[in-house]
Amino acid sequence: MRFASLGSGSEGNALVVEAGGGATLTRVLLDCGFSAKEVERRLARAGLGADSLTAILITHEHSDHIGSALTLARRWAIPLYMSWGTAQAVGADDADVDLNVLWGDETVEIGELGVLPYTVPHDAREPLQYVFSDGASRLGVLTDVGESTPHIGNVLGGCDALVLECNHDLDMLATSRYPASLKARIGGSHGHLNNVAAGGILAGIDRAKLRHLIAAHLSQQNNTPELARAAMAAVLGNAATEVGVASQAEGFDWISL
Ligand SMILES: [Zn+2]
Ligand SMILES: [Zn+2]
Numbered sequence: 274m275r276f277a278s279l280g281s282g283s284e285g286n287a288l289v290v291e292a293g294g295g296a297t298l299t300r301v302l303l304d305c306g307f308s309a310k311e312v313e314r315r316l317a318r319a320g321l322g323a324d325s326l327t328a329i330l331i332t333h334e335h336s337d338h339i340g341s342a343l344t345l346a347r348r349w350a351i352p353l354y355m356s357w358g359t360a361q362a363v364g365a366d367d368a369d370v371d372l373n374v375l376w377g378d379e380t381v382e383i384g385e386l387g388v389l390p391y392t393v394p395h396d397a398r399e400p401l402q403y404v405f406s407d408g409a410s411r412l413g414v415l416t417d418v419g420e421s422t423p424h425i426g427n428v429l430g431g432c433d434a435l436v437l438e439c440n441h442d443l444d445m446l447a448t449s450r451y452p453a454s455l456k457a458r459i460g461g462s463h464g465h466l467n468n469v470a471a472g473g474i475l476a477g478i479d480r481a482k483l484r485h486l487i488a489a490h491l492s493q494q495n496n497t498p499e500l501a502r503a504a505m506a507a508v509l510g511n512a513a514t515e516v517g518v519a520s521q522a523e524g525f526d527w528i529s530l
Contacts, residue, residue, distance in 0.1 A: 274290065274386075274405065274406075274412065275290075275291050275528060275529040275530065276288060276291070276527070277319055277524065277526055277527040277528070278436070278487070278489070278524025278525045279312070279318075279524045280519075280523070281490055281491070281525075282337070282491060282493060282521035283490070283492065283493075284493075285307040285311070285337050286306040286337055286489075286490065287307065287315065287340075287524070288302070288524075289301070289302055289321065290303060290386065290412065292386045292405075293384060293385030297384065297385055299384030299385040300326055300327050301326065301328045301330055301386060304337075304339075305329055305338075305339065305340045305341055305345060306335075306336065306339065307341065308340065308341050309341035309348070311341075312345060313345075315524075323345055323349050324349050326351050327351075327384050328352045328353070328354055328373075328384075329346055329352070329353050329354070330355070330375075330388065331354065332400055333356075333362075333395060333398070333400035333417060334359050334398060335397060338417070339359075342363075346371065350371070351371070353372050353373065354373045354374075354381070355374070356374065356375055356376070356390070356398075356399040357376075358399020358400075359397070359399055359400070359401075360374060362398045376390070377390055377392040386406070387405070389403065389404040389406070390403055391403070391428045392424065393415070393417070393422070393425060394418060394420060394462060395419055395463055395464075396464065400417065402415050402417075404428055404429070404432065410434070411432045411434075411482075412436070412530065413428070413432040413434070413435045413437075414435075415435070415438055415466075416438035416466075417438065417465065417490065418438060418466055419461055419462040419464045419465065419466070420466075420470065421466075421473060421474045426474065426477050430479035431478075432482065432483060433483065433485070433530050434484060434528060434530055435475075435486050435487070436487045437475065437487070437489060438466040438471060438489055438490040439471045439489065439490070439496065439501035440459070440465035440466050440490050440491065440496065441460075441491075441492045442496050442497070442501075445495040445496060445497075446459060446492075449494055449495050451494070451495075459492075459495075468496065468500055468501055469504065471488070471504065472504045472508045475505065480514070483512070484514060485514065485517070485528050486505055486515070487516075487518065487525055488501040488502060488505055489518075491520075501518055
């Protein structure tokens with residue numbers, strides 16, 4: 274299994290996850306949060322065509338995640354996967370697409386990938402986050418979550434790689450020029466994870482197999498790669514886990530498990 278990000282942050286998110294190879298290659302896009310033209314440009318930058326996607330999976334209906342998913346799914350006849358609530362929120366029922374409804378905590382097989390959607394608290398209709406497995410390795414993804422839950426800790430334990438939201442630094446958000454209502458939304462229990470909260474999740478899970486950790490969905494106003502990296506390093510100590518940071522413009526390069 275390998276994965277790469279096409280971009281991560283409040284201006285758009287898309288993650289490519291692959292398993293198998295040759296005739297059995299499975300390649301899914303998790304979130305499609307840019308314009309169709311921009312997703313295709315970013316896929317091309319990674320050497321991929323949209324027509325090579327096995328499926329598009331969606332976490333929730335916010336524009337930095339749903340983006341052009343319906344357009345691309347229709348244009349290239351790509352199956353779409355999302356929760357019932359997300360489908361309702363974006364009108365996927367009436368969009369002339371191959372819609373597959375996911376239920377929280379029920380694993381589905383998409384080609385060579387086992388895909389576990391799991392429930393999280395966020396201010397969307399029925400948001401899901403995902404754990405991917407090819408039978409040998411597990412990749413856990415968690416962004417757009419207001420606070421940890423016992424369930425999140427259970428699901429993310431034992432992963433080989435994690436893409437973990439480090440949205441904001443608490444001090445930077447508190448002193449930013451954002452209006453009070455926006456600060457409350459971002460920092461609230463259905464908003465986004467700050468660096469300390471992300472570190473708390475990391476500290477609480479089984480990290481015995483964790484080899485790669487990527488800090489993701491960083492705010493460009495209220496965080497820095499250095500602060501996010503330091504928060505992760507503080508928890509990991511001397512563990513042999515590689516820490517990376519996903520950027521809005523570039524995402525991150527392929528990581529193989
Ligand atoms: Zn988001
Ligand atoms: Zn969101």
